[in-house]
Amino acid sequence: MTERxxxxxxxxxxxxxxxxxxxxxxxxxVALIDAQAHxxxxxxRKDVAHGWPRRAQAAITQALHHPHxxxxxxxxVVHADPHSLLLESAVGAxxxxxxxxxxxxxxxxxxxxxxxxxxxxVTGAGALQALAKQGWPLQGRRVVIAGSGPLLLAAAxxxxxxxxxxxxxxxxxxxxxxxxxxxxxxxxxxxxxQAALLRGQLxxxxxxxxxVVRTAxxxxxxxxxxxxxxxxxxxxxxxxxxxxxxxVPNTELAQSLGCRLRQQGVHASVEVDAMQRSSVAxxxxxxxxxxxxxxxxAWLEGSxxxxxxxxxxxxxxxxxxxxxxxxxxxALETHFALQPRVRxxxxxxxxxxxxxxxxxxxxxxxxxxxxxxxxxxxGMGACQGRICGAALAELGRFPRSGTRPPLFxxxxxxxxxxxSDNHRESSV
Amino acid sequence: xxxxxxxxxxxxxxxxxxxxxxxxxxxxxxxxPFRRSxxxxxxxxxxxxxxxxxxxxxxxxxxxxxxxxxIVRAGMQVCTDD
Numbered sequence: 001m002t003e004r005x006x007x008x009x010x011x012x013x014x015x016x017x018x019x020x021x022x023x024x025x026x027x028x029x030v031a032l033i034d035a036q037a038h039x040x041x042x043x044x045r046k047d048v049a050h051g052w053p054r055r056a057q058a059a060i061t062q063a064l065h066h067p068h069x070x071x072x073x074x075x076x077v078v079h080a081d082p083h084s085l086l087l088e089s090a091v092g093a094x095x096x097x098x099x100x101x102x103x104x105x106x107x108x109x110x111x112x113x114x115x116x117x118x119x120x121x122v123t124g125a126g127a128l129q130a131l132a133k134q135g136w137p138l139q140g141r142r143v144v145i146a147g148s149g150p151l152l153l154a155a156a157x158x159x160x161x162x163x164x165x166x167x168x169x170x171x172x173x174x175x176x177x178x179x180x181x182x183x184x185x186x187x188x189x190x191x192x193x194q195a196a197l198l199r200g201q202l203x204x205x206x207x208x209x210x211x212v213v214r215t216a217x218x219x220x221x222x223x224x225x226x227x228x229x230x231x232x233x234x235x236x237x238x239x240x241x242x243x244x245x246x247x248v249p250n251t252e253l254a255q256s257l258g259c260r261l262r263q264q265g266v267h268a269s270v271e272v273d274a275m276q277r278s279s280v281a282x283x284x285x286x287x288x289x290x291x292x293x294x295x296x297x298a299w300l301e302g303s304x305x306x307x308x309x310x311x312x313x314x315x316x317x318x319x320x321x322x323x324x325x326x327x328x329x330x331a332l333e334t335h336f337a338l339q340p341r342v343r344x345x346x347x348x349x350x351x352x353x354x355x356x357x358x359x360x361x362x363x364x365x366x367x368x369x370x371x372x373x374x375x376x377x378x379g380m381g382a383c384q385g386r387i388c389g390a391a392l393a394e395l396g397r398f399p400r401s402g403t404r405p406p407l408f409x410x411x412x413x414x415x416x417x418x419x420s421d422n423h424r425e426s427s428v
Numbered sequence: 429x430x431x432x433x434x435x436x437x438x439x440x441x442x443x444x445x446x447x448x449x450x451x452x453x454x455x456x457x458x459x460x461p462f463r464r465s466x467x468x469x470x471x472x473x474x475x476x477x478x479x480x481x482x483x484x485x486x487x488x489x490x491x492x493x494x495x496x497x498x499i500v501r502a503g504m505q506v507c508t509d510d
Contacts, residue, residue: 035478037499042477048448074497108479120461120472127476131496135449137457220461220470354474354482357467382481383490387474409481409492 005031007309008085008098010033010077010253013041013055014065014295015287015302016104017063022306024068025101031096032063033072033087035408039064041106042126044297047133049162059299078410080257083282086146086414093414097249100282100309103254103270104302107247110267112343113360114389115215117243121222125155125244132162139163141239144225146170146213148245149336150356155242157201167236168206170227172245173336181335188328190296212342216241245338248389248390249289252403257283264291266393274319276305284309292332297325343395353388355381363392369401382409433447434502445500452476452495455508462495463509485509 005205005348007023009016012034022033031140032039038046044056052060072087084097116122125147132138143164145156148171156166171178172363175408185192211229216222222390244422249269251261260279261268270285272278276286284305287298300322346352346398348361358378369379369389376394379385379401389400406415432447438458445454452473455462461470462483473483473496483495486507495506 013431029462036497048446108477109475111480118465118469118471120470123473124475127474130476131452131456131473132451134496134499135446135453135457136454221472351467354471354480357465357469382484383479387480 002084002095002097003027003031003070004097006098007031007100007306008033009102009104009306010085011041011104011106011287012039012063013038013043013104013298014059014107015106015298015305016041016102017059017105018299018302019102019284019286019306019309020063020069021059022067022303023310024063024066024306026310027070027314028308028310030066030069031072031098032069033075033077033085034155035074035076037074039073041408042130043298044268045130046138048135048306049133068228076408077253078406078408078414080253080407082257088410088414089377094256095413098320100259100284102276102302102305102309103278103283103285103289104287104298104305105250105253105289106298107249108290108386109244109388110246110390110394111243111387112245112279112342112345112394113350114213114347115347115350116222116225118351118354119218119220119222120220121218121239122216122241122243125152125242126247127244128240128242129158132158132164136162138240139164139184142167142237143236143240144168144170144213144227144236146172146211146225146227146241146243147173148338148342149247149332151244151247152200153198155244156205157198159242160201160205163242166170166202166205168208168227169202170211170213170229171207171209172212172339172342173209174339177335177337178190178209181331184331184335186267188296188325190330190371192299195288210339213241213344214241214345245394246336247288247292250292251289252386254278254283254285254289254409255403256405256407259283259285266396267401268349275308275314276301277308282309291326291329293326293329295321295333297329300325321351338394346395352391353378353385355380355383355388358388363397368398372398373401384408434500436473436500436502436504436506437484438506439508447488450496450502451485451487451493451500451504451506454500455495460508475502
């Protein structure tokens with residue numbers, strides 16, 4: 001039987017939690033859906049050793065225990081139709097109907113190819129944080145953190161809290177830009193406090209601006225990295241490299257529903273108005289998929305979307321706070337803009353598509369993702385081009401091709417028993 | 429916070445782990461790679477959040493499960509690529 005909800009919220013990070021809570025206060029019946037086992041998203045991911053941050057704990061408890069909210073954990077959206085979602089979980093597939101939909105799918109890391117990046121032991125920066133919070137062993141391990149943005153500091157702090165020996169943080173932005181960013185932080189007192197706290201937690205760890213990891217060395221697993229900075233080239237023996245170049249909005253679900261996207265540089269985000277309405281009626285979007293803005297703007301936009309989806313106007317103060325939080329995103333983008341050399345790290349024989357083991361040189365001569373895919377299988381694997389697509393766009397090759405169902409690899413039984421009404425009619 | 433312990437099976441070896449950790453963490457505790465790529469290279473988690481699919485393993489007979497998104501359960505049978 002198909003469950004019916006007034007509002008379905010996809011993603012239980014700050015944006016999704018805020019949306020579910022706001023909608024529920026108006027009496028709406030809400031389904032809160034997330035592929036992970038625990039609510040919180042990435043920024044509020046539960047740490048098995050240390051629990052949730054206090055603010056996250058409060059929001060999660062309130063949302064998940066609200067009598068109008070149904071929490072659907074470890075549930076993946078594999079297909080979306082107007083007013084209906086096909087969901088898959090360990091127990092099987094189900095369809096739910098919704099009157100309004102709030103998309104809060106968040107973002108993933110921008111992971112750029114370089115020689116050795118496929119070695120076990122090389123992860124994203126946020127990735128290492130996520131893994132460590134779920135028990136990934138770091139005690140006594142030598143960890144190098146690299147890439148770009150304030151996320152590197154958070155990743156280093158998490159690694160250290162889990163017992164890692166953090167050898168250094170290597171930021172690609174130059175020192176002048178990072179200092180300008182630091183000086184602008186007074187406009188967001190909470191961020192400034194967070195930064196001060198992190199500085200304390202990271203005491204003694206070298207922070208080098210204008211530096212990149214050129215190569216990861218190892219045979220069947222990571223053994224060392226070569227870091228290049230103004231001081232020259234340096235080889236560091238290490239057990240773990242965490243390297244992330246920022247975040248990319250997860251727009252696949254919005255795109256499959258026909259929501260208009262807008263280009264921000266080489267990556268797309270979901271276009272919304274001040275009330276977080278997408279270009280499609282009854283579909284709202286909030287948080288990182290509307291452009292990388294961080295936890296605070298995600299929470300505010302989630303609230304605005306939740307109120308709007310329930311048919312209630314959001315308070316003017318919310319809208320004002322959201323604009324201020326979004327300005328932080330602009331500061332991030334400006335000061336941590338990627339330097340050209342980051343896009344030249346991949347060599348002709350560096351694998352770009354990790355699912356199908358396709359090298360950069362195998363993609364020479366293709367100017368669009370579709371023809372590259374047809375000829376080489378690039379982007380055809382299990383990640384559906386999520387990793388290589390963003391990388392190739394950043395490298396200036398071609399943008400990722402459009403999304404096709406299912407949104408994630410799904411079991412045949414999930415698709416077979418649950419064809420959408422349209423598909424069913426056309427196949428009879 | 430000291431968590432309760434439970435036992436899972438990885439490639440035929442019993443492993444006692446803390447309750448609540450991911451299958452990915454359990455495999456890393458043993459120091460095992462996760463899967464072989466189509467070209468035969470060893471791979472392990474990259475994104476840590478269910479996007480890259482590099483951590484796919486067989487769990488309780490079901491292939492292609494993302495180890496980073498799965499929490500250990502007592503008696504769970506995990507097989508990495510061999």
